[in-house]
Amino acid sequence: MKHYAITGGIGSGKSFVCSLLKSRGIDVYDCDAAAKRLMACDEQLQDQLQQLVGKEVYLNGVLQKRVLAAYLLKSEHNKQAVDEVVHPAVAADFLRSDYQWLESAILFDSGFNRRVTFDFVVCVSAPEEVRVMRVMQRDGISREKALEWIHRQWRQERVEQLSDFVIVNDGRQDLDVQVSALLSAAGTIQ
Numbered sequence: 001m002k003h004y005a006i007t008g009g010i011g012s013g014k015s016f017v018c019s020l021l022k023s024r025g026i027d028v029y030d031c032d033a034a035a036k037r038l039m040a041c042d043e044q045l046q047d048q049l050q051q052l053v054g055k056e057v058y059l060n061g062v063l064q065k066r067v068l069a070a071y072l073l074k075s076e077h078n079k080q081a082v083d084e085v086v087h088p089a090v091a092a093d094f095l096r097s098d099y100q101w102l103e104s105a106i107l108f109d110s111g112f113n114r115r116v117t118f119d120f121v122v123c124v125s126a127p128e129e130v131r132v133m134r135v136m137q138r139d140g141i142s143r144e145k146a147l148e149w150i151h152r153q154w155r156q157e158r159v160e161q162l163s164d165f166v167i168v169n170d171g172r173q174d175l176d177v178q179v180s181a182l183l184s185a186a187g188t189i190q
Contacts, residue, residue, distance in 0.1 A: 001100060002100060002119040002120070002187075003100055003101075003102065003116060003117065003118045003119055004100055004101045004102070004118060004119065004120045004121075004122065004186055005101075005102050005103075005104060005107050005113065005116075005118040005120075005121045005122065006018060006021075006028065006101065006102070006103045006104075006121075006122045006124060007103075007104055007105065007106075007107035007108065007121065007122070007123055007124070007159060007163065008105065008123050008124035008125055008126075008156070008159065008169075009105065009125075009131060009150060009153045009154070009156055009159070010105060010131065010135055010149050010150055010153060011126065011130070011131030011132065011133075011134040011135040011138075011146070011150065012124045012125055012126045012131060012156070012169060013124055013126055013134070013169035014103055014105065014124045015103070016169065016175070017122075017124050017167055017169065017175065017179065018030075018101075018103050020175060020176065020179045021101065021179065024179070024183070026100075026101055027099060027101070028099070028101040028102065028103050029094050029097060029099035029101065029102040029103065030103050031090055031094075031102060031103060031104040031105075031112070032105070034090050034093055034094070035086050035089075035090050038086070038089050038090060038093060039063050039086065040062075040063060042089060044089075045085065045086065045089045046058055046061075046063075048085045049063075049068070049082070049085060049086075052081055052082065052085060053067065053068060053071045053082070054067070054071075057071070068082070083110055087110060087111070087112055087115060088115060090112075091112065091115035091116050094116060095116065102116070102118075105153065106153060106154075107121065107159075108154060108158075108159055108162055109153055109154045119186075120164050120165065120185075120186045120187075121162065121163045121164050121165075122163060122164070122165045122166070122167060122182055122186075123156075123159050123160045123162075123163035123165070123166045123167070124166075124167045124169050125156050125159075125160055125166055125167070125168055125169065126168070126169045126170050126171075127170055128150065128156075130169075130170055130171060131146075131150055132146045132147060132150065135149060135150070164185070164186075165181075165182050165185050165186070167179070167182060
């Protein structure tokens with residue numbers, strides 16, 4: 001089975017592009033949603049997180065997001081250690097699933113592309129100012145905070161260079177036309 005990845009920075013519009021794929025009958029595996037689901041119900045993952053972060057990361061089987069966030073923010077080492085526990089679980093879950101398409105904002109940043117071999121990678125891109133406005137509106141945060149989040153991720157140009165196809169989601173270019181071109185280029189004409 002071939003595997004396809006959709007990536008792009010925060011505010012680029014990956015989820016909207018995925019909804020266009022869904023309207024064409026293509027389901028896309030959402031890495032963020034999967035990680036949350038697995039942290040909530042996968043006992044092996046829960047045990048690993050407790051060993052790493054401490055027993056207090058779960059209270060009566062419920063993930064304590066505040067405890068996990070505090071641990072993550074302490075250091076880059078802590079963030080990488082949590083990633084080394086969560087990402088393999090998500091990769092294994094994806095590979096067990098019937099999904100061919102996967103959405104991950106940090107496909108390259110996190111090294112997730114080394115856990116799963118993708119036959120075709122799509123980058124959804126948008127001008128930084130468009131991304132800033134989208135993130136501010138979506139999350140109700142300041143411009144400074146939106147920029148901080150954007151700049152924590154890899155530069156968009158770097159992600160584009162590593163991708164096989166780029167969809168420009170700037171609010172002006174026709175996304176349906178680009179999605180059709182993507183499906184043709186990926187060899188999955190719908």
